[in-house]
Amino acid sequence: MKPAKFEYVLPSTVGAAVAALVASKGEGKVLAGGQSLLPLLNFRMARPAVLVDLNAISGLSYIEERSDRIAIGALTRHRELEQSPLIAAKLPVMAAAMRHVAHLAIRNRGTIGGSLSHADPAAELPMLSVFYDATISVQGPDGRRTIAAEEFFVDALTNCLEPEEIVVEIEFPILQHDGWAFEEVARRFGDFALASIAVSVRPGPAGLKEARVALMGVADTPLRLREAEQELIAMELDNRTPQRFSEIVVSKVSPNDDLHASGEYRKHLLAQLSKRALQTALAAKG
Ligand SMILES: Cc1cc2nc3c(=O)[nH]c(=O)nc-3n(C[C@H](O)[C@H](O)[C@H](O)COP(=O)(O)OP(=O)(O)OC[C@H]3O[C@@H](n4cnc5c(N)ncnc54)[C@H](O)[C@@H]3O)c2cc1C
Incomplete structure (x- = not known):
């Protein structure tokens, strides 16, 4: 048509x-x-x-380090994020996730501002913005305002922008986390995720002092699992921790059945991915 x-x-x-x-x-x-x-x-x-x-519009495509944050212009293409040495060094979870975004031709044209605004619940950049606690700057008739990523996504394919507002920049805090992992299952590599998890951890004197967990593909918006993070921090670390963590993560979601997968299947995938992601993150924390 x-x-x-x-x-x-x-x-x-x-x-x-x-x-x-x-x-x-x-x-x-x-x-x-x-x-x-x-x-x-x-x-x-x-x-x-x-x-x-x-x-x-010139000046809307850039990746810049600003002290403890990375600022990204809204017109920056997925491929630039995927190939950026700065992203690889400072936002490694994003670097790992970007090659899962669609296919090369789409990554050559698709932009971070477009991906966030489109607000697909199974898209990587919306999930990464929630994972990193990104701040989204938008410009409208009354000037600029900033929106926390967790408030930006209100439903599947629905964001909180007014009709005359444009996303201009996204700022991602640089995490001081030592271990991290990004895991995703899609029907074919490059398809939208059926389930995915990002995890990062920072060790303390006993156990973990910080942890982050975000999901996509299992709800109408990307999810940050703040309660699960606290439960993980409170756990004693031993060889049963990944299994217990996986049960906690799965208990926080109720995905619907749809054309691509049943809710039960998505939960099954999430259980496996959560276990694997935490094992990887803990192994990397040293
Ligand atoms: C076959 C296929 C597979 C795909 N697979 C994936 C995948 O696995 N993972 C993934 O994340 N994405 C995937 N995508 C989507 C892809 O990442 C898109 O590039 C992205 O969702 C939209 O970005 P865009 O720049 O192309 O936006 P556009 O298509 O130009 O716009 C999308 C929406 O956002 C609005 N918009 C765009 N920019 C702004 C802005 N700066 N401010 C306000 N509103 C704005 C538009 O008005 C429109 O409503 C896939 C797409 C296709 C066609």
Whole structure:
């Protein structure tokens, strides 16, 4: 199919893009990499009157270290994140996850701002933003505001942006964690995840003093398991810990059945992935 008719706008500044969205009176849509939006237009599941293409705006594509954070411009492509030495050194969980994002052609065009805004519950970057406690900067008619990643995703394919707001930057804190792991199962490599977990740990004098756990593919939004993190920190570490952790993780989710997998199967996958991820993270912590 072909998209329904729309007006095409190619602004050169974020301000002009926001103005175009305001002028569209709620009928506009932003175009970034087009990897999710164009199929929706072709199937006429989205019928915006105005398409506001961000690709002529300079200065929206960068990866920068800013003291204890990595700042990423919204138009930065998945492939740049996958290949960046800075991401590999400072955000290793992201580096490990990026090669699971779709296929090379899609990673060459897809952007981090587009992935977060599309808010697919089985997509890697939304989950990573929750895992790292990222801060999402958005610009609208009243200027800029920042949103914590956990508040950004409100439902499957639904974010908390106002219709005239544009994601401009995402800041990821650099974690001081010694051991980490990213595990994912998809039907084929590069497909959306059926279940996935990211774990990181920081050892203390006895046991762990910090832990992070985030999931995707098992709920309508990516999940940060803060309770499970505390339960993990409270555990004595021995050879039964990965199994106990896996049971805790699975007890926190109730995935629905859908076209791709039953909820029970997703839980089964998550149990295996959780055990493996914690084993890897603990083995790496030294
Ligand atoms: C076959 C296939 C397999 C895929 N597999 C995966 C996968 O395994 N994992 C994964 O994570 N993704 C996957 N994707 C999605 C891919 O990562 C997309 O690139 C991404 O979801 C959207 O990014 P985009 O830049 O292409 O956004 P677009 O398609 O241009 O836009 C997507 C949505 O976000 C909005 N938007 C875009 N940029 C902004 C912005 N800066 N501010 C506000 N709103 C904005 C648009 O208006 C639109 O609603 C897959 C896609 C395809 C086609």
